[in-house]
Amino acid sequence: MTIERRIARADFTLTRDYPAPVERVWTAFADEEEKLSWWGAGDAIEHRDWAFDFRVGGRDVAEGKFHDGPVSRYVATYTNIVEHVRIVTTYDMWLDGVHMSTSVASLEFEPIEDGTRFTHTEHGVFFDQFWADGPNREVGSRGLLEALGRYLS
Template sequence: MDRLVLKNGCAVALALCLTAGAGAEGTHDLKVTREFTAPVEAVWAAWAESEAVKAWWGPTGFTAPIAEMDFREGGTSLVCMRPPQGPNLCNSWTYRRIVPHERIEFDVDFVDVEGTPIDPAAIGLPPGIPDLVPHVITFEPGADGGTRMTVLEQGYASPETVEMSRMGLEQVLDKLATFVKQ
């Protein structure tokens, strides 16, 4: 289903791929496209630089105290977000492919603060969240000098898990939109 929503002055096009055929057999994917007023270089840098990631990563109310970026093909970044009440929730981002200012492909794994993989259920996440979530982020220049960015997350077990991820991702992208305006 596609729809256009206006959030914080930004047009948000959401495309949820909820059929079994959308991902690997029996899985569901999430695809969100967001228009930013900032140029591609600024939006790109927000994904690549430690201090930038710390400024916007995590849903509303979360902080990102750790963003140890190893932003290169084959590199692995450690990114942790902290809810208002509770411990850090950490992920590793292992980069498969990077095409500067066009595309980032990476796998997100749930890890502890040292980077050791952990079961998402062990940290209280609901069933249906896979241990590893492939991501593809694409960047396109807009006609007005802005950026059209698409986030594709792959391999969720259920439409409910996709919806939960979509809600968090929308909040994260709202924070990114605010950050790149500065």
């Protein structure tokens, strides 16, 4: 099988208002135990590897095997953290050991009258056979924000 060598780009922004103060939403990202409570695919995945180092230059790793499916690996580096304001990461994704994408994600936390406005903006580059996967990344990110909402309520 010949792999088509090309790249595609996908950009998206997701905004959610959570009925929790900025400090609470921030802690869901900044505290390892809290992040473990909502991050990932829940029962749909067998967790294999996890690392959490929330600081500029620190790395997060999340790897797991979907039941009867592929192994997904996420490795992120924190490039900018301003407490209660923003988190910026670069991250790479692998599927069954094949490097599928590199992304830059910015997470912004804004106080609003009823809680926190959270904005996730992402710019991704998808490689080779994964060039059409951009829309799936947005769907996956929406799922994470829904899981965060359930966790916060």
